[in-house]
Amino acid sequence: MQGSPLEFDFQATTPCAEEVLDAMEPYWKDHWGNPSSRQSRGGVRASAAVELAREQISSCLGMDSFRIAFTSGATEANNLALLGYAREYCAKQGQPGHLITVATEHHAVLDPLRQLTKEGFALTEITPNSDGLLTKEMLIKAFRKETFLVSVMLANNEIGVIQPIKLIVEACRSRGIKLHTDASQAIGYLPFNLEDLDIDLMSISGHKIYGPKGIGCLIYKPEISLMPLQWGGGQEESLRPGTLPVPLVVGLAKAVEIAYRDLSLNQEKLAFLRNKLWQGLKIRIPDLVLNGSLNNRLPHNLNITVPGVKGHHLHAELRPFISCSSGSACSNGEPSHVLLALGRSKSEASASLRFSIGRDSNSSEIDRVIQILVKIVDRLRAY
Numbered sequence: 001m002q003g004s005p006l007e008f009d010f011q012a013t014t015p016c017a018e019e020v021l022d023a024m025e026p027y028w029k030d031h032w033g034n035p036s037s038r039q040s041r042g043g044v045r046a047s048a049a050v051e052l053a054r055e056q057i058s059s060c061l062g063m064d065s066f067r068i069a070f071t072s073g074a075t076e077a078n079n080l081a082l083l084g085y086a087r088e089y090c091a092k093q094g095q096p097g098h099l100i101t102v103a104t105e106h107h108a109v110l111d112p113l114r115q116l117t118k119e120g121f122a123l124t125e126i127t128p129n130s131d132g133l134l135t136k137e138m139l140i141k142a143f144r145k146e147t148f149l150v151s152v153m154l155a156n157n158e159i160g161v162i163q164p165i166k167l168i169v170e171a172c173r174s175r176g177i178k179l180h181t182d183a184s185q186a187i188g189y190l191p192f193n194l195e196d197l198d199i200d201l202m203s204i205s206g207h208k209i210y211g212p213k214g215i216g217c218l219i220y221k222p223e224i225s226l227m228p229l230q231w232g233g234g235q236e237e238s239l240r241p242g243t244l245p246v247p248l249v250v251g252l253a254k255a256v257e258i259a260y261r262d263l264s265l266n267q268e269k270l271a272f273l274r275n276k277l278w279q280g281l282k283i284r285i286p287d288l289v290l291n292g293s294l295n296n297r298l299p300h301n302l303n304i305t306v307p308g309v310k311g312h313h314l315h316a317e318l319r320p321f322i323s324c325s326s327g328s329a330c331s332n333g334e335p336s337h338v339l340l341a342l343g344r345s346k347s348e349a350s351a352s353l354r355f356s357i358g359r360d361s362n363s364s365e366i367d368r369v370i371q372i373l374v375k376i377v378d379r380l381r382a383y
């Protein structure tokens with residue numbers, strides 16, 4: 001009898017941590033007031049919980065002077081940041097300008113930016129180096145007179161590479177260009193202080209860090225003006241109207257708090273397991289290719305290409321035993337645009353695997369993954 005597959009797809013999503021569930025519970029059952037109804041006791045309590053959550057997130061991420069708009073997740077936060085800032089800029093300037101991003105961004109960044117090109121904005125999508133990293137020089141080369149906004153993710157969801165964000169900030173600052181970063185894969189896995197980093201807009205998501213699904217936020221500097229994407233009851237300073245999901249907001253704050261409380265412990269453990277996986281596989285399958293830089297990488301990510309096997313065979317054979325991914329959870333089965341941007345062919349990209357390790361993963365599971373994958377690759381290559 002085959003048990004459940006070993007779970008190695010924690011960058012797609014994570015289960016809700018017990019502590020997060022506990023923190024949310026009273027706000028489903030007892031304190032169910034509407035935080036916008038301040039005339040009622042329940043409303044005041046709910047509003048206080050939301051404000052406390054804001055403070056918790058601010059203090060964990062070192063961002064006292066920033067504002068937070070809660071959203072349904074990182075997709076919405078990215079849309080609000082990019083469409084909201086660009087449309088406001090255009091309304092003020094009387095004409096659209098130029099935007100820059102990287103070809104390896106998540107579709108939740110690429111697609112809103114491509115939407116803006118239909119509204120008259122110009123867009124440059126920089127192809128990074130073959131290790132997935134952008135350089136300051138590449139960015140500077142892409143700048144134009146009309147460039148007003150750059151969006152570069154902090155860490156990549158498929159290949160885990162961590163972009164040199166300080167250098168990117170420096171390049172943008174020196175020209176007065178605003179910077180947005182999609183930090184949904186980096187938050188909770190990297191030490192972080194937003195005030196130091198000086199990023200203008202940042203998106204995060206709850207379900208990547210053992211928080212609930214359906215919640216995230218856009219963090220932005222007070223001087224940033226955004227055009228809302230929807231209109232209604234004026235919540236979130238009219239940027240994101242609609243009744244806030246208080247239990248999810250409380251859960252997000254708890255998830256951020258736990259992630260930063262346990263950061264160094266988790267980082268160490270995850271990097272140990274990831275390195276064990278990579279080394280164990282590489283010794284047994286020497287022509288295995290690592291996608292993305294090994295050094296500038298999230299501790300829980302490994303992305304590899306298996307030469308000489310067909311992607312659909314590899315995934316079909318692995319599926320009953322190991323739950324991992326061929327790319328982004330949102331790629332609709334297409335070969336990964338990230339791996340193609342790194343120079344992999346379509347067949348190489350489809351014969352690629354992203355393993356993402358969880359907080360509760362252990363060493364014997366890594367041994368099992370190595371054993372299973374090596375056996376499958378040997379069998380597929382023997383055909």
Ligand SMILES: Cc1ncc(COP(=O)(O)O)c(C=O)c1O
Pocket residue numbers: 011012072073074075076106108153156157182184185204205206207215216329330
């Ligand atoms: C880098 C990145 N951005 C955005 C998203 C979308 O986040 P959400 O599911 O919170 O909308 C994801 C999730 O896959 C992601 O990995």
